[in-house]
Amino acid sequence: MSRKILVVDDEPNIVVPLQFLMEQNGHDVIVAQSGEEALEAVSKYNPALVLLDIMLPGIDGFEVCEIIKLNPEWKEIKIIFLTAKGRDVDIAKGMVLGADEYITKPFSNKQIVECVKKLLEE
Amino acid sequence: MKVKHKFDWFIIAYAGLTALIFVASVPLIWYQLSLPEQHLFKNILTRNAVYFLGGGFIILVGFGLIIEQMFRGYIFPIRKLSEEVELIYSANPSHRVGLDGSLDFLRLVEHINAGTDQFEALQNNVSKQIDTAMAELAKEKNILAAMMAELPEAILICNKEGQIILYNTQAKRFFNEQVVRHNGGFTVLDDGSRSPDYEEKRFLGIGRSIFELVDQNVIQHALDEMHVHLDRNEENVISSFVLTAKGNRLLRGRTVPVLTSSREFSGFIIIFSDITQGLRSEARAEFLLHSFQNRIRHSATSIKSAISIMQEYPEMSTERRIRLTDIIKNESTALGQLIQRDAEVALEQPKKEWPLVPVLAADLIDALRRKAADILDVTLSVENSEDGGWVSVDTYSMLLILLFMLERVVRNIGAKQFFCSFSRTDLFVHFDISWKGESVKLAQLREWESLELHIGKEGLPLYFKEVLDYHSAEVWPQHDPEMDDLSGLRLYLPVFKSPTSDTSRQAAVLPDSRPEFYNFDLFNQPGQTPDLDDCLLADLTFTVFDTETTGLDPGGGDRIISIGAVRIVKLQMLNEERFDHLINPERDIPAETTKIHGINIDMVRSKPGIESALPMFSQFVADTILVAHNAAFDMRMLQTCEEQTGIKFSNPVLDTLLLSAVIHPAHEQHNLKEISKRLGVDVVGRHTAIGDATTTAMLLLKMIPLLGNMGIYTLKEAREASQKTYYARLKF
Incomplete structure (x- = not known):
């Protein structure tokens, strides 16, 4: 099942392996490095899932999530937070905004592949 | 009535009475005589009229002179003697009676002065003992003061x-x-x-x-x-x-x-x-710790991901393999540098300076409910909350955070009715505030973060975000999908596990006897705005002041060039709390006045004008009784500045010149020098504002017990007695 996946992170060293991993699993990958770029990409490519970092230049990941989930056209898009912010309160905040999963760095490739697969099958 | 006038009236009454008795006795004798006797009596009177009248006059004058001598020798000096003796026993034991009078009176004076010598010696002895005890006390006080200062x-x-x-x-x-x-x-x-x-x-x-x-x-x-x-x-x-x-x-x-x-x-x-400093280093350490943690997580993720991919996909292109190897190499180098550079600082345990104390979540919400009704006029219903346990907060600033959130929702969304509940997880207590209406967006929350915490008249000059951070708290929009029209905000506050505090303090309980080093009589002070008139002089706070001026004509353009003031609280002159300022009069200072106070135009040219100095003085004297020597003049000087500065002094005023006249009506001199001599006060810095103010303050302290001897205890009594004196009519 090939679906479009948007990877949002400003760290190229994280994006490169992720992009390769998703491509190897048969997905089309679009990359954005800031909150603004992410929203543009959502509007342009309508991805099925977003791998979203929280600490981004400009609009942060929380706000990108809120905007996507409050838009009726986009609310079906699955969102996985991939973040170094591992505090309980950060996870709670992410989930309150409607994120589907919250994975803290460092994560394993297996964990992320399985999570993407599960969400896309729903 | 003055003694001299009393004497005059006495003489007139004496002469009148004698004449009346003489005139009244003539008809009485006349009608008791037979006709020949009347004739004889008339002849004797007519023939010797000159002798009778002359003798009568001589007797009258003689008696008058004797009475006058009696007055001069006994009555006049006794009145003065009474004042002088009172002076010796109340204010100045070194004073000696130096009055003139009859021999008997002089002998009395001699005995009184001898008694005074003994009294003074006794008092010196007692004073010496008191001084020794005071010196011991002062030593202990100084040790305490030094400890407190350190x-x-x-x-x-x-x-x-x-x-x-x-x-x-x-x-x-x-x-x-x-x-x-x-x-x-x-x-x-x-x-x-x-x-x-x-x-x-x-x-x-x-x-x-x-x-x-x-x-x-x-x-x-x-x-x-x-x-x-x-x-x-x-x-x-x-x-x-x-x-x-x-x-x-x-x-x-x-x-x-x-x-x-x-x-x-x-x-x-x-x-x-x-x-301030502690929080700065705490914030810096926390910042470093977070960035350190984030960097490690990023690098670990990249390295872990790259290695897994290389293991899982061994057939990948050389180009991709090199790219992944580079990632591993770069991230490992970055990690090494990070540890080298930041670890020591970042791992340093931050000091927790913000005073967070354990408070029951329920108590916090109860306080919020009351404050919200008082300040914001909104209703806050607390509903089905579980046991929220304890949270760690600075209650005042946390209440301001919650009030600030309510106030923003009222202002931006218009909600007036709120619901509040709290629940608890292992790490956080969630305070949920909800309302019917539009929700708060993240972008709005971001705006709030950079605003200062002010709600009506209450507030702190700290940012919303800053206070949240100090509490390790977060605020987040909350939306319940089952209740579409209900919006909310959730405050996450860290749970406080044990309600015992390491900064626990018990109440200080005063012993029955007086504390050892300090006079804490102010603990018994009546309210802050008591009816001053009925306050005892001994309980009042005075600002004793003096002004130096360019001349003596307030109405004719003379200006204030210096104000000096000292404070007296409960009969204690506070040498540490003085007001001593030179003022630029923005006009020349005549040479003849410079001769008196020693202030010339060069000394005041760089000083602030009256418009800057008077507001400060007004603050300094707030809520005290103003005292000055010849206050009419100083008050008039202050009055002339009213228009320019807009400052009006409405404090009650006492005048030591008038009080002196109340205490010693028989003395004619009531200038600062004379009163100081009379009351045994050393004059300091005469004709400087602060020097004269200090002297006046010392005089006031001597006068208060003397007024008490006359039954004058309260401010009202002192003011009324002052008004009755002759000098009260003195106006500038």
Whole structure:
């Protein structure tokens, strides 16, 4: 099942392996490095899932999530937070905004592949 | 009535009475005589009229002279003697009676002076013993003062009305001459007077109110909290808060109640510590720790991901393999540098300076409900909340956070009715505030974060985000999918596991006997705005002042060039709390006046004008009784500045010149020099404003007991007695 996946992170060293991993699993990958770029990409490519970092230049990941989930056209898009912010309160905040999963760095490739697969099958 | 007048009236009455008796006796004798006898009597009288009248006159004059001598020798000096003896026993034991009079009177004076010698010797002996004891006491006080001065914390002890009883050097550094800003121009008050809007300085001092220096709401909140602790008989009665002081210092205040031996609240101690620097390093350490953690997580993710991919896909292209190897190499190098550079600082345990104390979640919400109704006029219903347990907060600033959120929702969304609940997880207590209507967006929350915490008249000069961060708290929009029209905000506060505090303090209980080193009589001071008229002079706070001027004609353009003042609180002159300022009169200073006060135009050219000095003076004298020698002149000088500065002095006024005339009506001289000599006061710095003010203050301290001997105890009695004296009619 090939679906479009948007990877949002400003760290190229994280994006490169992720992009390769998703491509190897048969997905089309679009990359954005800031909150603004992410929203543009959502509007342009309508991805099925977003791998979203929280600490981004400009609009942060929380706000990108809120905007996507409050838009009726986009609310079906699955969102996985991939973040170094591992505090309980950060996870709670992410989930309150409607994120589907919250994975803290460092994560394993297996964990992320399985999570993407599960969400896309729903 | 003056004694001289009494004597004149006595002589007139004496002569009149004698004449009356003589004239009345003539008809009585006449009608008892037979006709021949009457004839004979008439002849004798007619023939010897000259002798009779002459003899009568001589007897009259003789008696008059004898009586006058009696008055001069006994009556006149006795009146003065009474004043002088009172002077010796009440104010100046070195004074000796030096009056003239009859031999008997002089013998009496001799005996009195001999008795006075003995009295003085006895008093000197007692004084010496008192001095020795006082020196011991002073030594102990100095040790205590030195210890207090060395403390890094500022200590303020106040009575229950908030009047300061004791403060230390640090307190002076944090609070004295704190500047409070006002807008420009004037405000017209109800009584028509104008209140100037200016930048004013607040003074720290014994007997002054703590509320002039520190936001009353903050202290009131701490006191309320303290009373709750006391009512519940809790072991830890400390109440903490944070406020800003001079120089943008952030101070942590801890309030401890002082109880009487019967456990009645009689005052409080506030201990302030400067947490500005500590918080800065804490914030820096936390920042480094977070960035350190984030960097490690990023690098670990990249390395872990790259290695897994290389293992899982061994057939990948060389180009991709090199790219992944580069990632591993770069991230490993970055990690090494990060540890080298930041680890030591970042891992340093941050000091927790913000005074977070354990509070029951339910108590916090209850306080919020009351404040929301009072300040914002909104209703807050607390619903089906579970046991929220304890949270770790600075209650005042956390209440402001919650109020600020409500106020923003009221302002932006228009909600008036709120629902509140709280629940608890292992790590956080969630406070949910919800309302019917539009929700708050993240972008709005971001805007709030950079706003200062101000709600109506209450507030702190700290940012919303800053206070949240100090509490490790977060605020987040909350949406319940089952109730579409209900929006909310959730405050995450870290759970406080154990309600015991390491900064626990018990109430200070005063012993039955007086404290050893300090006079804490101010604990028993009546309210802050008592009916001053009925206050005892011994209980009042006085500002004794003097002005030096360019001349003696206030109405003719003479200006103030110096104001000096000292404070007296409960009969104690506070040498530390003085006001001594030169003022630029913006006109010339005549050479003849410079000869008197020694101030020339060069000395005042760079000094502030009256428009800057008078607001400061007005602050210095606030809530005290003004005292000056010949106050009519100084008050008139101040009055001439009213228009220019907009400042009106409406404090009650006492005049030592008039009080002296009340105490010693028989003496004609009441100038500063004469009274000082009479009352045994050493004149300091004559003709400087601060010198004359100090001398006047010492005179006032001598006069208060003398007034008491005359039955004059209260301010009203002193004022009324002053008004009756001759000098009260003196006007400038």
